[in-house]
Amino acid sequence: MESTENEPAPAARRHHGNRHRRSEEARISVLQAVDGLLVEIGYARLTIEGIAQRAGVSKQTIYRWWSSKDELLMDAFSKDASDWMIPSDTGRLRDDLRAHAQRVAEFMANSDAGAVFRALLAQAQHDGDLAERLRSEFLVEQKTYERLPLEAALQRGELPQNADPDLLAAQVFGPIYYRVLVSGETVTPAFIDALVDLTLANTVASGSRPGS
Amino acid sequence: MESTENEPAPAARRHHGNRHRRSEEARISVLQAVDGLLVEIGYARLTIEGIAQRAGVSKQTIYRWWSSKDELLMDAFSKDASDWMIPSDTGRLRDDLRAHAQRVAEFMANSDAGAVFRALLAQAQHDGDLAERLRSEFLVEQKTYERLPLEAALQRGELPQNADPDLLAAQVFGPIYYRVLVSGETVTPAFIDALVDLTLANTVASGSRPGS
Amino acid sequence: MESTENEPAPAARRHHGNRHRRSEEARISVLQAVDGLLVEIGYARLTIEGIAQRAGVSKQTIYRWWSSKDELLMDAFSKDASDWMIPSDTGRLRDDLRAHAQRVAEFMANSDAGAVFRALLAQAQHDGDLAERLRSEFLVEQKTYERLPLEAALQRGELPQNADPDLLAAQVFGPIYYRVLVSGETVTPAFIDALVDLTLANTVASGSRPGS
Amino acid sequence: MESTENEPAPAARRHHGNRHRRSEEARISVLQAVDGLLVEIGYARLTIEGIAQRAGVSKQTIYRWWSSKDELLMDAFSKDASDWMIPSDTGRLRDDLRAHAQRVAEFMANSDAGAVFRALLAQAQHDGDLAERLRSEFLVEQKTYERLPLEAALQRGELPQNADPDLLAAQVFGPIYYRVLVSGETVTPAFIDALVDLTLANTVASGSRPGS
DNA sequence: TAGTAAGCGAGACGGTACGTCATGTCTTACT
DNA sequence: AGTAAGACATGACGTACCGTCTCGCTTACTA
Numbered sequence: 001m002e003s004t005e006n007e008p009a010p011a012a013r014r015h016h017g018n019r020h021r022r023s024e025e026a027r028i029s030v031l032q033a034v035d036g037l038l039v040e041i042g043y044a045r046l047t048i049e050g051i052a053q054r055a056g057v058s059k060q061t062i063y064r065w066w067s068s069k070d071e072l073l074m075d076a077f078s079k080d081a082s083d084w085m086i087p088s089d090t091g092r093l094r095d096d097l098r099a100h101a102q103r104v105a106e107f108m109a110n111s112d113a114g115a116v117f118r119a120l121l122a123q124a125q126h127d128g129d130l131a132e133r134l135r136s137e138f139l140v141e142q143k144t145y146e147r148l149p150l151e152a153a154l155q156r157g158e159l160p161q162n163a164d165p166d167l168l169a170a171q172v173f174g175p176i177y178y179r180v181l182v183s184g185e186t187v188t189p190a191f192i193d194a195l196v197d198l199t200l201a202n203t204v205a206s207g208s209r210p211g212s
Numbered sequence: 213m214e215s216t217e218n219e220p221a222p223a224a225r226r227h228h229g230n231r232h233r234r235s236e237e238a239r240i241s242v243l244q245a246v247d248g249l250l251v252e253i254g255y256a257r258l259t260i261e262g263i264a265q266r267a268g269v270s271k272q273t274i275y276r277w278w279s280s281k282d283e284l285l286m287d288a289f290s291k292d293a294s295d296w297m298i299p300s301d302t303g304r305l306r307d308d309l310r311a312h313a314q315r316v317a318e319f320m321a322n323s324d325a326g327a328v329f330r331a332l333l334a335q336a337q338h339d340g341d342l343a344e345r346l347r348s349e350f351l352v353e354q355k356t357y358e359r360l361p362l363e364a365a366l367q368r369g370e371l372p373q374n375a376d377p378d379l380l381a382a383q384v385f386g387p388i389y390y391r392v393l394v395s396g397e398t399v400t401p402a403f404i405d406a407l408v409d410l411t412l413a414n415t416v417a418s419g420s421r422p423g424s
Numbered sequence: 425m426e427s428t429e430n431e432p433a434p435a436a437r438r439h440h441g442n443r444h445r446r447s448e449e450a451r452i453s454v455l456q457a458v459d460g461l462l463v464e465i466g467y468a469r470l471t472i473e474g475i476a477q478r479a480g481v482s483k484q485t486i487y488r489w490w491s492s493k494d495e496l497l498m499d500a501f502s503k504d505a506s507d508w509m510i511p512s513d514t515g516r517l518r519d520d521l522r523a524h525a526q527r528v529a530e531f532m533a534n535s536d537a538g539a540v541f542r543a544l545l546a547q548a549q550h551d552g553d554l555a556e557r558l559r560s561e562f563l564v565e566q567k568t569y570e571r572l573p574l575e576a577a578l579q580r581g582e583l584p585q586n587a588d589p590d591l592l593a594a595q596v597f598g599p600i601y602y603r604v605l606v607s608g609e610t611v612t613p614a615f616i617d618a619l620v621d622l623t624l625a626n627t628v629a630s631g632s633r634p635g636s
Numbered sequence: 637m638e639s640t641e642n643e644p645a646p647a648a649r650r651h652h653g654n655r656h657r658r659s660e661e662a663r664i665s666v667l668q669a670v671d672g673l674l675v676e677i678g679y680a681r682l683t684i685e686g687i688a689q690r691a692g693v694s695k696q697t698i699y700r701w702w703s704s705k706d707e708l709l710m711d712a713f714s715k716d717a718s719d720w721m722i723p724s725d726t727g728r729l730r731d732d733l734r735a736h737a738q739r740v741a742e743f744m745a746n747s748d749a750g751a752v753f754r755a756l757l758a759q760a761q762h763d764g765d766l767a768e769r770l771r772s773e774f775l776v777e778q779k780t781y782e783r784l785p786l787e788a789a790l791q792r793g794e795l796p797q798n799a800d801p802d803l804l805a806a807q808v809f810g811p812i813y814y815r816v817l818v819s820g821e822t823v824t825p826a827f828i829d830a831l832v833d834l835t836l837a838n839t840v841a842s843g844s845r846p847g848s
Numbered sequence: 849t850a851g852t853a854a855g856c857g858a859g860a861c862g863g864t865a866c867g868t869c870a871t872g873t874c875t876t877a878c879t
Numbered sequence: 880a881g882t883a884a885g886a887c888a889t890g891a892c893g894t895a896c897c898g899t900c901t902c903g904c905t906t907a908c909t910a
Contacts, residue, residue, distance in 0.1 A: 260867085272867095275867065
């Protein structure tokens with residue numbers, strides 16, 4: 001079975017699937033409470049009771065619809081994440097790569113959605129299931145988009161045939177994630193430019209070799 | 213009644229360790245308990261009470277010497293981390309870089325110390341102070357070592373004068389951290405080789421450009 | 425190797441009993457600390473650590489010389505209690521009884537020593553050993569003094585031969601203790617006078633009968 | 637919208653006890669645990685954790701409904717105390733007084749409820765609030781009952797008009813409390829008889845005088 | 849048009865762990 | 880030997896949240 005899964009949106013009240021009448025109001029105010037509290041007090045002090053109170057909702061309602069704090073965060077995150085993913089496509093590899101790298105850096109380091117993402121990534125270090133969900137629901141797609149400009153360029157012949165978009169993307173984006181998640185250094189435009197230039201200089205000169 | 217009762221006292225060693233005040237015995241058994249429990253039950257279920265019990269130590273003793281669970285982890289980590297840091301130096305850049313990258317990958321993904329490190333990195337996402345400590349006490353040094361083979365090669369003239377060791381290191385190691393911490397992909401020797409080759413291909417051909 | 429065991433002080437130093445040289449200074453400052461703290465913060469918040477700190481003494485020193493907090497209180501109490509016990513003796517029963525009753529009431533309700541005594545009596549409810557000590561070291565004597573005016577009067581022929589001083593004392597002093605320890609009513613001179621008058625009226629009229 | 641909101645009231649009693657919110661089951665098992673533990677291990681070793689465990693209840697539940705160990709004891713005591721209070725009324729003062737004095741002595745010295753009462757009285761020495769509660773919730777009533785036979789006798793003309801029941805009661809019961817709480821002597825029937833006889837001998841002969 | 853049952857806010861419940869406090873014992877270094 | 884200092888194992892404290900569980904209410908769908 002496969003459903004369109006999108007909110008029908010008009011007035012309506014389709015009562016999709018098996019649920020009878022879940023309160024959309026409650027759902028939304030919970031997710032907003034999560035967003036708000038995460039920014040205001042941080043993940044460490046985020047509690048189900050706090051969320052329930054802030055949302056004006058009973059704990060039971062939260063437990064009815066989400067199985068854990070992390071799943072709640074996943075939901076709150078999905079709501080906001082998609083805006084940041086899609087790369088521009090100007091037809092000029094260098095520009096597209098720079099622009100998307102800049103966008104990813106901005107998302108990771110400075111956006112509210114990025115804050116939630118970092119929290120989730122942190123939890124994923126302790127929780128394999130969450131890690132798996134996070135990957136399948138977000139990272140796979142994210143990675144696809146990071147590869148996109150390179151694959152387009154390959155198609156256009158802007159890169160040598162043997163260039164490996166996966167590997168090239170890793171060399172551009174890996175260091176960005178590292179700075180945000182590990183070293184805490186700010187990701188400057190100059191750093192991004194250098195990464196992109198170095199990566200492209202290389203492939204133009206020699207082609208890239210296959211990765212794992 | 214009077215008994216000899218005196219330590220024959222060959223050499224010193226009257227009381228184990230350096231106990232002038234603090235019990236070295238307690239300190240060590242706590243850190244070992246942390247290591248053991250972290251591996252056995254994971255960070256999420258690690259409790260101070262559990263550590264105290266396992267170590268045969270009172271909670272108060274833990275709180276007397278460590279201000280938080282994270283600081284405890286930092287200590288437990290420092291104890292083990294240094295083994296993994298120092299790169300080989302054969303005088304051949306490609307080999308040294310591959311070897312050290314392999315070592316870092318092994319540390320991050322498969323060692324006990326790496327498990328503690330990942331847990332700390334996760335906590336550091338929620339706690340700026342911890343992040344700062346982690347950086348100053350470990351990452352700075354770690355990064356220095358990652359740059360070392362490149363700097364040596366630069367010195368030897370194996371790299372162009374304008375090569376930027378920092379940036380090159382970022383392109384080799386960034387993707388490794390990414391795989392371990394974010395995407396969960398295994399870091400294969402082939403992947404490492406590809407990263408190193410691509411990075412060096414570039415610099416030999418064109419020199420690298422300065423980053424931020 | 426241990427042998428010489430030099431006595432710094434040759435002859436002398438023997439003095440009291442078996443102890444070598446207990447610090448009188450410490451003993452006194454502990455007892456004073458107990459008095460002070462009991463008045464300032466009350467029994468409920470009196471701690472050995474607090475006493476040690478206030479007295480400038482180590483906990484060990486306290487534990488060396490007193491086996492429990494209550495024993496400490498007993499000591500502190502003995503120091504002050506004796507002042508209150510001895511009745512006047514004017515040769516007029518009614519006056520002597522009134523005066524001593526007044527004195528006992530004052531001691532119980534308003535003196536510092538009385539505060540310690542009430543605290544001890546309270547602890548004695550939970551601790552049979554303390555109760556026993558309190559009785560043998562204080563109450564027996566206290567009771568003797570309460571009987572004294574009556575026995576003197578009996579001797580003088582001021583009371584009938586068959587009067588029971590013990591019982592009469594109980595009827596005068598029992599209600600006073602009751603008011604202080606149980607009902608919390610203040611013990612007024614009028615109440616005392618009434619007690620004494622009623623008790624004596626009785627014995628003059630009829631003689632008293634033997635109690636248990 | 638507006639609802640009458642009144643309790644239908646008739647049948648009611650749906651779930652055991654009055655549970656609208658609070659669990660009557662928990663309340664009772666806590667109070668029973670207190671009773672049991674107090675008798676078994678004594679006040680000094682009575683802990684909230686012990687009570688919770690014995691009652692099969694969480695600590696939080698205890699703290700939710702009782703603000704302190706002493707308040708808990710008050711509750712446990714109220715439950716049992718009333719049985720002991722009401723004096724017999726045969727119409728013969730001497731008999732009624734003896735019987736009630738005997739009953740009070742039995743309660744104070746030998747009953748379980750009396751053990752709780754003595755513990756409370758002890759705590760009341762250190763805690764003015766508890767003392768106040770104990771007086772208003774128990775002692776006032778207790779004292780009324782102690783006066784009752786005397787007042788009835790006064791009404792019947794069995795006592796002189798100017799007799800003061802309060803004072804007479806004090807002389808009968810004061811010494812009983814003193815023996816139980818202070819001197820530890822057992823309260824024998826002979827002692828009680830002597831107290832009553834002496835007290836009545838007096839009033840019959842001379843009338844009593846007003847106290848404070 | 850009433851009855852029924854799901855979702856809901858509220859919050860009590862049995863638990864676990866927290867971080868703190870005081871206990872009584874111990875060791876060390878000093879006098 | 881007695882002492883001040885203070886680390887130590889122990890155990891209870893009172894608090895914060897956990898996840899589960901009624902309860903009584905409101906509402907939308909059925910019968």
